[in-house]
Amino acid sequence: MRDELPPQPAPANSPAVPSASGITSLSDQGPRAASPVHVVGDPSIAVVGHGGQGPFSILPPMQDRPRVLVVDDEKFIRDILADFLGMEGYEVRTAEDGQQALTEMSRSVYDVVISDLKMPKMGGIELLDEIGRRNPNVLTVIMTGFGTVETAIDAMKRGAYDYVLKPFKVEEVVHIIQRALEKQRLSAENLRLREAVSLYKVSEAIAASLSLDEVMATVCDTALQEIRADFVSTWLDDGEGGFFERNRMIAPPRGSVHPHHAYFDPLSPEPARVEGPLVSTDPNTEPVLDDVDADVVRAHLSMDPMLIEHGVRCQRFFRGGSGKPAQSVIAVPLRAGGASPRLIGWILAASFSPGRRFDEGQRKLLSAVGSRAAAAIDNARLYEDLKATFKQTIQGLARALDRLDRYTSGHSDRVAMYATMLAIKLALPPELVEIVRQSALMHDIGKIGCVLNLNKPGRLTQDDYEAFKRHPSHGRDILEPIKFLQPLVPGVHLHHERWDGKGYPLGLSGNEIPLIARIVAVSDTYDAMTSDRAYRRALPHEVTIAEIERCSGTQFDRNVAAAFLEAIEELREQKLATGEDVPE
């Protein structure tokens, strides 16, 4: 019953282990459990039982224990070291000479090898040299009897970490191994620190960015490259007590350059915009990845900012099922908000590759990225909120203006719809389509500055008309002081310019007129003609398109007008098919 073995340190009166001549016998060991060494297969390779794996164990789980290989031709020494080191929480295996040790090391990874010097077949020095060649990260400790101190020193010169002289007390060996592992841990951390310096530049880039997309992309890239994760998923709070997955990136398959990237837009009804497949096209070779279980991750991070788990223990952070099981996972909280920071999200990185586990250094690295990114994410979201609020205010104004009289009600929204349709038809990139849409929505915002009734029956007086013609300039004056609305200005300011130069307010012609303004111009005209006005009834669709065709090359850019006519027919067909209203 190994579960009952108390995982205590070796007793103070633990035995001195005999030299080859034998000084101490097993009977000196005092009361302790029967030897936990089980001989497996090859009788000379022994495996220590899994002491302390029961429900009350204070030992780390098997897979987290440092691994030690004891090499000695004396079975007694192998057994007693395996026994005591096993009780200290190490996972120990033994080999009876250098050759067996190398065979064992080719099967599993070891942190420390403790070896006798004089053994048949292959001695300690030869083994040391081989380890130096094959596994330079493994620390070696040499055991030797009196009279061979010179050789022990030689071993140190050849790269051994330390030596012990026989006879020794087991605590001495335990102490040396603890020190060796500590050294190993420190040098690994040192390496990570050096990586952190390179990360500094990344975090500077994060801090300098006001774009949430940019910040999130940098965070994901960093996690994939610096942490060498297979999968990274970022989550943000939705402002209503919940969290949503903002970005997900999967390391590229071998040989490809770009990570597979999924971008989740919480404002969009579409579930995700995916660049590259999230899963391989062949579901048999590359199963779908399990989804992150946000509730479990959140519950953990709310209590404890440290989250690093391996093997079966990390699978509870995923909604298990058909997906590839995670082998190792790190999550770090994103906290923002000054004196009493709140959880605004987290970054989760996972390894799905068997045998590849994250270490504490990698968790610290990700944590550094997270703490840097959190403030930037908070700022970017505040900035975006601010922008959204500004835009909503202006758009609200534009719509309110439309509603001032029944004739122009819904005009701005319809012009925005036609302009968006046209921008897509002209194959503009999505960010420009959005600028066109917003600009069209606000194109008549300047009418706010025209104190006159534009919809009074009868014709406008010359004075009325002159005042009306100032609305594009008023629109520019309203938008221009607001930096992030500046891209919308050309569409607002110049939507009454004409291709032949006879428009206003500047009288620009041809390609002098920005494309965005040419798009808004034709969209505005189509809606104005197909809507009722105070002074006339709406014109039929056919009459309107004939007029646009007639004015193509004079009032309108020929290419833009042609694209509009094509697109408007497609839009009408779509709308008719779904039973929506269209101009007659």
Ligand SMILES: [Fe+2]
């Ligand atoms: Fe206008």
